[in-house]
Amino acid sequence: MARLGQLASTGWRVPDGYAITAGALEGWLPPAALAELHRLFSAPTAGSAAATAGADYSGHQRLIQLSEHARQLIESQALPSGLADAVADAHARLESRTGRGTALRVAVRSSAVGEDGRAASFAGQYETYLGVSGADEVLRHIAKCWASGYSAHALDYRRRFGGSSPLRAHDLAVGVLELVDARSAGVAFTLDPVTGDRGRLVVEANWGLGESVVSGQVTPDYWTVERGSGRILERRVGAKLVWSVLAGTEAAGAVDGGDDGAGEIGAAGARRSGTVLAPLPAELAQAPCLSDDEVRYICRQAAAIEAAEGAPQDVEWAVARDLDVPDSVYFLQHRPETTWGATAPESAPAPAPAKSFDPVQYALRNVFKVPGT
């Protein structure tokens, strides 16, 4: 989220919105609920109800049960009234600024401090909810964001990388952003994610909201663009059978969204509220969802974001309906590219002055134990 703020201040077009800082959320959970959480995760004590829940924290089934219990507990708590009032005010101002009034739909995005960090990525541990409307619903989803830090996946992750305590304090901020009424959306990579080639950028996109692309539920339209010249090297129209749309809209048709989006395919981090995957109208399935101008503009901006960050990025963006490029293109999120970024030169060891280890000689001497080697 901090990154999104930087984007806005450096002139990239980002959706209007407001943020609830980590500081504002710190300690919001009522003491009784906090104590219950501690009981849940503490070592088993014979005979207590918590003993069954806390007995074998290492078993995956147990983890799922614990996670369900913790999330229900947290989601049922009301935010403190001061915080609730502040959110209601900010939300009313946003409704008025955007001119959409109570019809405004927003994205409620989690942003754990350190989430976008290169070394300790917490990517995907917290969830984001799309298509939320009204201050009351926003408040409810802020609690859900917080609770998503207790998903089985997140607990398992912390168990493995965050030390022994599953209760490590959340440094979680929440951003509430106008949901871009996206005609098309997707991801831009500032290197080829398959080969790691930094000479080209890759754009993947589908009609509608970006979730169908991010969660991998379609074969998206695909472009590669030469860095520097901006020349489009390759373009493939994907087999786009479905798209992500807001639940309850005409495009969603008969697909039943439900509060937690029954139509979604839930990977951690992909669980969205108020959006569904719906069959894509046949006339759109065969058509590319971006113009060449849009592809080139997105790549230029993604390269500029990469230059500002100093490392390869993947950038989520959306193209608003009824506007022309460049005004139509919004940037939603970006983070260091993990597959290749993780082995980027700066994280590799400094080269040693001289070779002190020769795998061949070492194997002959210490593995094959050839005398005299």
Added chain:
Amino acid sequence: MAVSADPPRVFPVDDFVREELYPGYRQAFGSQPFVAGPVRPFSLADNERYWLRDSLHFSEGMVPASISTLDDAQTWGAQLGAEIVGVPPTRGSVNRLAGTHVYIGTIDVDTQWQVQARAARFGQYVSPILADFGSYWSMRAAELIAAYEHFDNLDLSAMSPAELWTVLKDAYAFHRRAWFIHFEVMYVLTANYLAFYALAEEIGLSGSQVSSFLSGQQTFYSRTDEELWRLAGLARSLGLDPALTQGSPADMRMRILALPRGAAWVAEFDSFLAVYGQRTEETCRIDTPSWIEDPSPALYSIGTFLAKPAGFDFRGARAAAVLERDSQIEQARRSVNGSDLARFNQALASNQAANFAWWNEEHNYLIDRRAAIPVRRATLELGARLTDSGRIADPSDMFFLFKPELIEVMESGGEGRWADLAAMIPDRRAYFQHWRERGPSLPTMLGTIPDTVPDPIMIEVFGLSGHFLETLRAEPAGGFGTGVVEIRGFPAAKGVAEGVARVITTVTDLHTVQPGEVLVCGGTTTEWTPAFGIILACVCDTGGSLTHAAIVSREYGIPCVVGTAVATTMIKTGDRVRVDGRAGTVQVLA
């Protein structure tokens, strides 16, 4: 070329045709097609060496035609690879057949001079390859891909039997070449990996950690699995899931096509197959179809994934695996001192650039699971012509002919032999079936169980560790029986899980595995990978740090214990077991 009506000029050999040269000469003296030794049935002399049942690669037995492809692969390919690379302690692997089932042994280099001479050329051969492994593997992969393009683009249906025979000979020649590449690369990478392993032990780390340092790389198979999950999700959002989870896979395609939007999904599935479907279920088995011919395994995987509504979070799992790897590397770096750190970093860099843990998975799609497909296609097409002309009863009869028999009838004017060959086929089919049924009861090892095994491949890939051998030596004549509560093995992927065991002896039974079970098996290969998305833990009889099951378990974040020697005999389906992947133990609870 000038066209001439003159008969070809012949200087006759007739005067020199005889059975004997010198007194006592035998024909066999001139015939040494193998570097060390061909595939054979067991002989009594084999009691003096150890033989490991290779259920890892060949769980169901070999038809006669597949014995030739085995001969090209694990026998000839391994021996030529070891010879050319110059691996000092071993001349590669050698195979014996029990009925139709494959056992593997190794041929030690047993004189000091040969070991020294091989060591000298080993360095010359391996060093330049390790210095630029990326270019080297690209070159080899390009050679393989060019050959596949050649064979895939042939229109076999338009060819005459003579033309098909030429294609079949080409396909066999390519098959051998592919297997030489396999073992050449494997031995080079093994040396790199084992050097890192030994260094880790020397500087106070655990060698068993090394394969974790090298994990987290995407392979062709992890992409296949990701695609299968995607197709499952797509089927669900199009409302096709009932058709994929009910009924047999045989007519699944037709049932899906009959549904609204079914055609769109099938089109998507077919484009998946075009990229990922050039694979058979077992190495060298030319009697097994590719996924393109019979997509049942892929459809079954998709059906299984649909039973797990939450899907599998590949991005999350991969991110977690990468972070786990990086944090282990950082921890290792912090624990070693200055000069050791420099050596550690160099060994790590060398192994990141020439990564056995990655290649061990990745190469299967270019070699193990694909190299025999051109042979299979040409064999079946030729079989169809021979069926039409009444030589054999069915194209699949071709699988029950040995390659030398086929060469004889196709090349040496042995037309009259067809009736004799065709008459043997029903008995050969019965023989195959008989041994197929006996497969699960065959011993893990035959011959003399050694104290240690010098061939590092046998230790790290097949799992012939000291513990494994000790367990087998301790086995009472009648087996262990029941009542044993703890089994030990190699700690392959950490984590603790408790659940109900599912014991599987062949990949064809894989579909019986239910989400949340603990998989117990002889060993796993690529075909087993989809199950790792639904199981709680994995336990294998065979295997070491570089085994498929070990590598894949780490990627999927589930506990795994390999090299237990006895898990499939001591655990029964339905037993409650507790797997501790860090300690390397499996407890049978009830």
